[in-house]
Amino acid sequence: MIDVRLLRNEPHVVKAALARRGKPELLVQLDTAISLDEQVRDITARRDTIRARVNELSKLVGTARRTGDNDEAEKLQAESRSLGDDEKSLAESFETAQGQLRDVMLRLPNLPHPDAPDGASDHDNPLVIGPNLMPASFTEHQRMPHWEIADELGILDNERAVKLSGAMFTMQRGAGAMLSRALCQYALDMNADAFEEIRPPSLVTTATLTATGQLPKFAEDAYAIERDDLWCIPTAEAPLTSMYAGEVLDEAQLPLRLMAYSSCYRREAGSAGRDTRGMLRAHEFDKVEIFALSTPETADELLIELRDRAERLIAGLGLPYRIIEICTGDMGQSHHRSFDIEVYAPGCDNWLEVSSVSWFSDYQGRRADIRYRKVGEKGTHIANTLNGSALAVPRVWAAIMENFRQADGSVIIPEVLRPYMRGMDRISPQG
RNA sequence: GGAACGGUGGCAGAGCGGACAAAUGCAUCCGCCUUGAAAGCGGAAGGCUCACAAGGCCCGGGGGUUCGAAUCCCUCCCGUUCCGCCA
Missing domain, CATH: 3.30.930.10 (Bira Bifunctional Protein; Domain 2)
Structure with a gap:
């Protein structure tokens, strides 16, 4: 697999290298990979924010239960539960996008060495x-x-x-x-x-x-x-x-x-x-x-x-x-x-x-x-x-x-x- | 293929619903001590994601229950022992 980070940070470098293989469809796949990667990162950020809040709430629930403040615990649990639903749907979109990205990346060929000779066949x-x-x-x-x-x-x-x-x-x-x-x-x-x-x-x-x-x-x-x-x-x-x-x-x-x-x-x-x-x-x-x-x-x-x-x-x-x-x-x-x-x-x-x-x-x-x-x-x-x-x-x-x-x-x-x-x-x- | 028991950091091994990235020992690294070393004392230290930080993820894999899972349930994989089969 090509390094996704390289693809992310220097897409023009990857494009130029891959273009040397002389197969235009590869560049199309490359663009697909780039946009899937953006999607994945966007979803990840949103999902992780929710997870962070759920983790935080869970700790507070534990504290509340221990101190016997059951009303507070119920309230926090309710908030966490509803966040859980959002997290679940985001996690699903993440899996989908991640799977698609992986599939494209696995099929993309390696970048040729700079000294490899150019040629068509x-x-x-x-x-x-x-x-x-x-x-x-x-x-x-x-x-x-x-x-x-x-x-x-x-x-x-x-x-x-x-x-x-x-x-x-x-x-x-x-x-x-x-x-x-x-x-x-x-x-x-x-x-x-x-x-x-x-x-x-x-x-x-x-x-x-x-x-x-x-x-x-x-x-x-x-x-x-x-x-x-x-x-x-x-x-x-x-x-x-x-x-x-x-x-x-x-x-x-x-x-x-x-x-x-x-x-x-x-x-x-x-x-x-x-x-x-x-x-x-x-x-x-x-x-x-x-x-x-x-x-x-x-x-x-x-x-x-x-x-x-x-x-x-x-x-x-x-x-x-x-x-x-x-x-x-x-x-x-x-x-x-x-x-x-x-x-x-x-x-x-x-x-x-x-x-x-x-x-x-x-x-x-x-x-x-x-x-x-x-x-x-x-x-x-x-x-x-x-x-x-x-x-x-x-x-x-x-x-x-x-x-x-x-x-x-x-x-x-x-x-x-x-x-x-x-x-x-x-x-x-x-x- | 059947049965039983297991799978936790570099290794060994505890934890068996909440303060657990996870005790303890060994190994590692850095100090102190020493002529030097060992011993002893004090301290540091996992991986992935991430420009960085924050955050997130990782206790064999996957799924489920729960506000919360290393811990409970299901499933698969792997290991050990016994049985079966067999070069």
């Missing part, structure tokens, strides 16, 4: 690093899509996955399954120097998914388990971010770095029918997420640290990649500043988004109510959150197939993964 995302590790040319045997390669190798069985779970589910087997697990283990080990490993729950409450921004606006994209009022996590970002929800940390604890392997569940409501073959888009996939809680002062360098860590993983695998920065028109709702790492897949002839690293300023911290206290200072501050996919398995898996396919049809396994592959150095066609 993904076509305007500037290249910031690379392309790196790009070979001079690709050979004919690399020009096969990974689903065909995997089929030859017998390591992907999506037909049976569909039998079990329906369209857009995948199933790896044999060396393919092992490769998925190896990628996760590799990503965790490479970040274990600074990140505490967490194994979070995969099902979370509505409050948890609201804190990160998936709810209420993007409910269609998440799997809901209505009977138990739980949601399947679309990313480990959700449980990691809310781990410290409602808590007040000491500044000395920051930055706090966490990482988690988890399965991720996405309905892909807006992308049904796209990328239905292979591993490019699935309802369930594995990912290792890295996460940090920080003060605003250290957040910008942490963003680069997370991005460097994600880059190191991809470079370590020897895959051709580039890094782009997300422009204001293409940014996710909670994002303040964001980078994507893309890997080139010669078989699909496409750049695949394999990692997204973002800074959320205090947008999620405020929703989750994560605060910290500075030493010797009264009061609290809202923490900043940052996260990134260290490694999203399926697309990296696909890129390995396509980049490292040999003339004989086998696929070389990157060296860094071999310890996790029981020493296997290549996957060869069966029979």
